[in-house]
Amino acid sequence: MAQGxxxxxxxxxxxxxxxxxxxxxxxxRTLRRGSAxxxxxxxxxxxxxxxxxxxxxxxxxxxxGFGGLAVAMVLMGVMYACLVFALAELSAIxxxxxxxxxxxxxxxxxxxxxxxxxxxxxxxxxxPAAISLFIGDYVESLGLFGLTSGWPVYLACFAIFxxxxxxxxxxxxxxxxxxxxxxxxxxxxxxxxxxxxxxAGRLNDISADPSAFGSNSWLPYGLLGIWxxxxxxxxxxxxxxxxPLAAEEAKDPVRSMPKALAVSLAVLVFLALITFxxxxxxxxxxxxKEAGNPLVVxxxxxxxxxxxxxxxxxxxxxxxxxxxxxxxxxxxxxLFALSRAGYLPRFLSLTNRRKSPYLxxxxxxxxxxxxxxxxxxxxxxxxxxxxxxxxxxALMALSHIVLRRREPxxxxxxxxxxxxxxxxxAFVLACSALVATFLVDRDAAFIALGVYAVALAYFAFYSxxxxxxxxxxxxxxxxxxxxxxxxxx
Numbered sequence: 268m269a270q271g272x273x274x275x276x277x278x279x280x281x282x283x284x285x286x287x288x289x290x291x292x293x294x295x296r297t298l299r300r301g302s303a304x305x306x307x308x309x310x311x312x313x314x315x316x317x318x319x320x321x322x323x324x325x326x327x328x329x330x331x332g333f334g335g336l337a338v339a340m341v342l343m344g345v346m347y348a349c350l351v352f353a354l355a356e357l358s359a360i361x362x363x364x365x366x367x368x369x370x371x372x373x374x375x376x377x378x379x380x381x382x383x384x385x386x387x388x389x390x391x392x393x394x395p396a397a398i399s400l401f402i403g404d405y406v407e408s409l410g411l412f413g414l415t416s417g418w419p420v421y422l423a424c425f426a427i428f429x430x431x432x433x434x435x436x437x438x439x440x441x442x443x444x445x446x447x448x449x450x451x452x453x454x455x456x457x458x459x460x461x462x463x464x465x466x467a468g469r470l471n472d473i474s475a476d477p478s479a480f481g482s483n484s485w486l487p488y489g490l491l492g493i494w495x496x497x498x499x500x501x502x503x504x505x506x507x508x509x510x511p512l513a514a515e516e517a518k519d520p521v522r523s524m525p526k527a528l529a530v531s532l533a534v535l536v537f538l539a540l541i542t543f544x545x546x547x548x549x550x551x552x553x554x555x556k557e558a559g560n561p562l563v564v565x566x567x568x569x570x571x572x573x574x575x576x577x578x579x580x581x582x583x584x585x586x587x588x589x590x591x592x593x594x595x596x597x598x599x600x601x602l603f604a605l606s607r608a609g610y611l612p613r614f615l616s617l618t619n620r621r622k623s624p625y626l627x628x629x630x631x632x633x634x635x636x637x638x639x640x641x642x643x644x645x646x647x648x649x650x651x652x653x654x655x656x657x658x659x660x661a662l663m664a665l666s667h668i669v670l671r672r673r674e675p676x677x678x679x680x681x682x683x684x685x686x687x688x689x690x691x692x693a694f695v696l697a698c699s700a701l702v703a704t705f706l707v708d709r710d711a712a713f714i715a716l717g718v719y720a721v722a723l724a725y726f727a728f729y730s731x732x733x734x735x736x737x738x739x740x741x742x743x744x745x746x747x748x749x750x751x752x753x754x755x756x
Contacts, residue, residue, distance in 0.1 A: 305523035305530070308510055310444035311593055312531025315506030317450045318398060318590035320542045321562055321583040323649065327499025328556035330707070331492030333470045333547055334485030338493045339500035340543060344536055346696035347504040350660055351532050352683045353667035353690040355525035358511035359681040360670075362520035365604035366512040367663045372608075372741070374666035374673070377731055383662040384605045385722045389655030389715055391509065391598030393648045396635035398591040399424045400645035404559065405584040418640040425632045428592045432599065433623050440513075443596070446589040453582025454538050460575045461545035461565050469551035470544075497703035498653045503539035505656060506590065507531055508663070509597035512604075525681040599627040608738035610730050650711035651718075654704045658719075660697035664690040 327336040357370040365372065365380075367387050372380030402424055403416030414420055431442055471484040479489030486492060510528050514520045546555060546565040554568065555561040560583060566576040603624040606615035619625045642648060667690035670677065683689050704712050734741060 304518045305527045307440040307444055308513055308517060308523055308527030309531045309534070310447050311440055311513060311596070312507045312510045312527060313451065313534050314443045314447040314589040314593035315509050315597065316504055316535050316590065317447055317454075317538070318401070318583075318586045319502035319505055320454055320538055321450075321586045322401065322558075322560060324499050324502040324543070325546070325555050325558060325561040327496040327502075328473065328547070328552045330488060330499065331496030332473045332485065332487040333552045334483075335488060335492035336496045336500060337543070339496035340503060340539060341500075342493075342696060343497060343500035343504060343700065344539070346660070346693050346700070347501075347507060348532060348536075349685075349689045349693035350508060350664055350697070351528045352685070353664060353693060354508060354511055355528045356679055356681050356683040357663070357667055357670070358514050358524040358528075359521045360677065360679060362511075362514035362517070362524065363604065365608070366509070366514070366601060367659050367666075368601065368604055368608075368610075370666045370670075371662050374669040375662065377734065378726075379662060379666070381605075381610050381723075381726045381731070383659050383666070384601060384610065385719060386655045386659035386662065387509075387601045388598065388605070389718060390506075390652045390659065391594050391601060392631050392635055393638070393652040393655070394506070395425075395591050395594045395598065395631075396638040396642075397645040397648035397652065398587055398594070399635065399639045400643065400648075402584065402587045402591065405580070405587060408560070409580060409584065418636075421636055421639045424591060425636045428588075428595060429628050429632045431592070432595060432628050433619065433625055434621065440596075443589060443593050446585050446592065450582055450586035450589050451534070451538065453579055453585065454542055456575070457562050457566070457579045457582075458541040458545045461549040461562075464550070464566075465545060465548040466551075467548060469549075470547050472551040472553045473556065491706075494699070494703050495706045497700045498650070498707050501653060501656070501700060503543070504532070504535055505653065506594060506597070507535060508656075508660065509594075512597050512600040521680045595628065595632065598631050599624055602627040602631060604738075607735065608741050609733050609735040610726065613735070647708065647711050647714075650704065650708040651715045654701070654712050654715040657697050657701035657704060661694055661701065664694035664697060668694065 324336075324340075327339060330336070331339060354367075354370075358366075361369050361373065363369050365384070368380050368384030371383035375383075399421045400416070403420040406412075406414050406420055407416040471487075473487040475482045475484055475487040476489065479487075479491065481490040482488060482492075488495070507528070510531065511524060514524055517523050542562070546561055549565040550568050555564050558564040560580065562579050562583065563572075563576045566579060567573055572580075602611065603616045603618075605611045606613055606624075606627065615626050615630065616624055617626055638648065639645075667683065668687045671687040671690075736742065
């Protein structure tokens with residue numbers, strides 16, 4: 268048994284010590300296996316991210332201009348590509364619902380696992396709360412049913428889409444795929460329309476700041492503007508790393524997970540390039556740099572709405588729904604895995620008759636709705652989510668490096684091209700993006716640190732003494748520790 272773990276015992280939902288008790292404990296915490304093939308997993312990867320193509324990224328133009336955001340997007344794209352290749356290897360080694368927590372648990376111990384899992388939870392609980400606000404804004408701007416952006420709309424979002432998740436993972440992922448296809452089709456149609464108005468001279472129409480070091484027409488805010496644009500370059504890819512959280516519910520995860528990660532990233536890179544270039548060149552960087560709906564502004568400018576701009580506006584709502592829906596899934600699975608292993612209260616990992624972690628869906632949903640209704644600041648919540656994401660990226664990349672060096676002979680059905688050098692690039696860029704969050708929103712960064720501090724105190728003084736050795740991620744780590752001890756002997 269790994270140091271710091273214990274067989275579950277005590278509370279009513281925990282078994283007595285022993286194999287039979289462990290089996291009973293895990294039976295009440297079982298997901299529906301074989302529900303998702305590579306196509307549904309690919310759709311999930313794109314769904315996590317697609318809302319970022321419709322809004323948010325354009326604010327990076329106000330930080331770095333077209334050139335600064337372009338460089339930031341390329342560097343963040345490299346970071347995600349390297350990270351995805353590393354995660355493809357790790358998810359083939361350990362195909363469980365723990366995802367990043369499970370990888371870090373094996374490589375970095377219980378503290379590393381908890382730090383990574385908590386960072387992922389910050390991302391996946393805050394992001395849906397923020398997106399519910401954006402959905403409310405879209406509903407109001409489109410005049411749907413005469414509704415205005417407010418708590419009834421946020422409540423409806425959480426209630427309807429959590430309800431679909433409670434129905435079952437297969438149904439949830441199929442719904443997500445349909446909405447994602449609509450959003451992707453709309454982005455392609457948008458790009459065709461925007462390129463008819465394209466003018467390369469509009470790409471760099473933001474006036475250069477003469478006081479900024481290295482400023483010019485392409486880098487109006489200087490070299491520092493590239494760094495400040497990092498978090499917005501991430502918005503084209505933020506969330507794709509969550510695909511491994513569906514590993515326990517996937518068909519043949521060893522084969523399907525690497526394929527889904529690679530294909531979804533390829534789709535996202537293509538969408539990022541055509542959206543960024545066509546939108547900026549249609550009306551100019553200055554016109555869309557602070558727009559809440561940049562694609563609509565790119566099509567109509569200050570003029571009257573057109574048929575195409577109305578269509579894109581509705582499709583933007585579909586994109587937001589796709590990301591909102593899939594992020595709820597990701598958050599519930601990370602919470603499920605941490606709870607099943609005892610890092611968080613164990614009752615959160617109980618599943619219903621349809622093998623959905625109902626409390627792992629409902630409690631984050633209630634938290635997200637409360638944050639949305641109380642705060643009303645979607646941008647701030649997304650910045651907190653980005654802060655959590657960058658911490659998790661650095662720790663997941665570090666996990667890959669450690670496992671490659673410490674356990675070179677570990678069976679790897681899929682191997683990362685470039686090995687530890689690839690994950691090393693991801694680690695350096697993730698750390699750079701983490702620092703960049705302080706340049707964008709220092710308050711959001713400190714809020715995230717405060718949440719982290721509370722979570723770490725809970726782990727240090729309580730849950731680390733009550734871990735569940737029978738959980739898959741803990742059992743995997745215990746086996747590694749036992750093998751290492753035998754080699755030493």
